[in-house]
Amino acid sequence: MSTHPAAQEPNVPLLQSKSLIQEEDDAPLSTRIRVESRKLWHIVGPAVFSRVASYSMLVITQAFAGHLGDLELAAMSIANNVIVGFDFGLLLGMASALETLCGQAYGAKKFHMLGIYMQRSWIVLFICCIFLLPIYLFATPALKLLGQPADLAELAGKVAVLLVPLHFSFAFQFPLQRFLQSQLKTAVIAYVSLVALLVHILVSWWFVSGLKLGLFGTAITINISWWVLVFGLLIYTVSGGCPHTWTGFSIETFSGLWDFVKLSAASGLMLCLENWYYRILIVMTGNLDNAKIAVDALSVCMTINGWEMMIPLAFFAGSGVRVANELGAGNGKGAKFATKVAVGTSVVIGVFFWIIIMTFDTQISLIFSSSEVVLKEVKKLSILLAFTILLNSVQPVLSGVAVGSGWQSYVAYVNLGCYYLIGLPLGLLMGWGFKQGVMGIWGGMIFGGTAIQTMILCIITIRCDWDKEAEKARLQIREWGEDTGDQH
Known part of the structure; x- marks a missing residue:
């Protein structure tokens, strides 16, 4: 059992990294993007x-x-x-x-x-x-x-x-x-x-x-x-x-276990509100007329979305780690630049898959079904699938930035409001009120919930004072370090 973990910690003063940060800021933009992309993909690839x-x-x-x-x-x-x-x-x-x-x-x-x-x-x-x-x-x-x-x-x-x-x-x-x-x-x-x-x-x-x-x-x-x-x-x-x-x-x-419980609970609420949102979509679709065909077609779309979603989720992890590392090092500008590179890279990949779905909608769905009725329904849903993938190329990255910055509790409120107070009621209204079926339910939930959530996260990120966030991270690290007996 360790009696004083801090004693084994390498003595590497934070100030030693300041000159390196200054050198990175003075480098050409193309070089900075290349360096940051290498750091990002070191996490995202695996x-x-x-x-x-x-x-x-x-x-x-x-x-x-x-x-x-x-x-x-x-x-x-x-x-x-x-x-x-x-x-x-x-x-x-x-x-x-x-x-x-x-x-x-x-x-x-x-x-x-x-x-x-x-x-x-x-x-x-x-x-x-x-x-x-x-x-x-x-x-x-x-x-x-x-x-x-x-x-x-x-x-x-x-x-x-x-x-x-x-x-x-x-x-x-x-x-x-x-x-x-x-x-x-x-x-x-x-x-x-x-x-x-x-x-x-x-x-x-x-x-x-x-x-x-x-x-x-x-x-x-x-x-x-x-x-x-x-x-x-x-x-x-x-x-x-x-x-x-x-x-x-x-x-x-x-x-300091109770403070950890509170942060974990906020993080859990933030992600599970997103995770459950699209599961509710499947349950709601199961209550439509001719539900079997609708659920089959939606399942094909959700499977395609699930496979592609592994890429944005990797960027969720990558952006979270990169932003947290830079904030912990006291480099607010570095955290801001890491955010820009992560969002830009993920959007390019999202546009690529958007084009593939819009171009090869029928061919892709043949992998999962040969039923003409299901294929026809999937073709109708493909435009919603394409825009879901496009939005998901931005939203998880911004959520990762939120995690890296410690904004989980704020984002949990944003998710609750956008998904369950706007998106879900709009999906119900479009699906049953305007008799648009699964197209209405999914469309309402995408453009009423996911799109508004993405827009709010964009505004929060753009307006963020990154130097202030770096200072908050420094104070938090000191506070949590004192909880474990670290007096350095």
């Missing part, structure tokens, strides 16, 4: 790969379940998308508090604080997992209450119970990933994700095709794969991979 790998595990699991039968596919889909999805966004959001704290501490050279922050996050998320456990244990009666058929509710409930180990893996994997990400150790995350994906493919084939364990076998495989992620990252961390930021388990983890 983050894209690790997120695609994690997403692919769920897709592979559903694919194996789909070959077992329609009921099995539906049960696994509900267990993954509704039950697991419900707490996934909340826990992921709560862990993003580490992007603020670890990123700023790393930028300020307070290396020992990163390990303490991660241990606090483990405690908070594990306790949260215990409180969320009834969602898994009582899934069957809850699904019946929501109107699901009895046989589907029973099977999905049994699958949900088997996914409890997956549920608890989030409490350790999310903080570990952000701990490593904040100190730019992104390659190890990508390598461990690759190993976990390969393990998942092999174990899925063995359990389902070899041992004939059926649907319950597919549920067990996703548990194994996610715990491979946890142990892979943990072994790297505690076995010398992070000598300055991991100094062992410390009793100081328990000091």
Whole structure:
């Protein structure tokens, strides 16, 4: 157990970096963009790969379940998308508090604080997992209450119970990933994700095709794969991979825990409000006339959006880490420039995918369905899909900037107002009031919720006093450092 982590911290005064900051400011714009892009992609590249790998595990699991039968596919889909999805966004959001704290501490050279922050996050998320456990244990009666058929509710409930180990893996994997990400150790995350994906493919084939364990076998495989992620990252961390930021388990983890809970709760609320928003879209569409075709077409669009969304989510991580690092180093101008480069790069990628969707709408949907009716409906929805992807190339990056700056509580209020007080009612009005069906629901939710939220985040970011934010970060690092006994 570490008795004084600060004693092992390298003595690197923050003032030593001032001359480097001045040199960067005096460099030509093209050079500054190239340097910042290299720093950004050092985080974004591996983050894209690790997120695609994690997403692919769920897709592979559903694919194996789909070959077992329609009921099995539906049960696994509900267990993954509704039950697991419900707490996934909340826990992921709560862990993003580490992007603020670890990123700023790393930028300020307070290396020992990163390990303490991660241990606090483990405690908070594990306790949260215990409180969320009834969602898994009582899934069957809850699904019946929501109107699901009895046989589907029973099977999905049994699958949900088997996914409890997956549920608890989030409490350790999310903080570990952000701990490593904040100190730019992104390659190890990508390598461990690759190993976990390969393990998942092999174990899925063995359990389902070899041992004939059926649907319950597919549920067990996703548990194994996610715990491979946890142990892979943990072994790297505690076995010398992070000598300055991991100094062992410390009793100081328990000091200042309540402030950490409040920041984690704000972060969780911010992200889960976004995560649940588009899940509500699917539920609302299921209540339309001719719902089967509408849901099938929407599912195709959401799958395409889900794959592409891994890129903006990687930029969410990248912009959060870069802004936090610069603010922690006291470089407000650097944080502002990092924001501009991240938003600009993500928008270029978003425009590229917007053109692809608008040009090849029918060809892309053929990957998922050969039904003429569904393909026709997807073609109608493709314009909304294209604009959703375009907006999502900006919004997650700005949310990442908010996380890096510690604005989670403000953004949570923005999300609540835009999504649930404007977007959702507008979607209901367009879908049923003006009888526009799924086009109306989705269009109302995009242009009423996501577009307004993006515009507000743009205004907040543009009007931000970055030097003031750097000073706030400095004071916060000092305050949290004092909570753990750091007197330096």
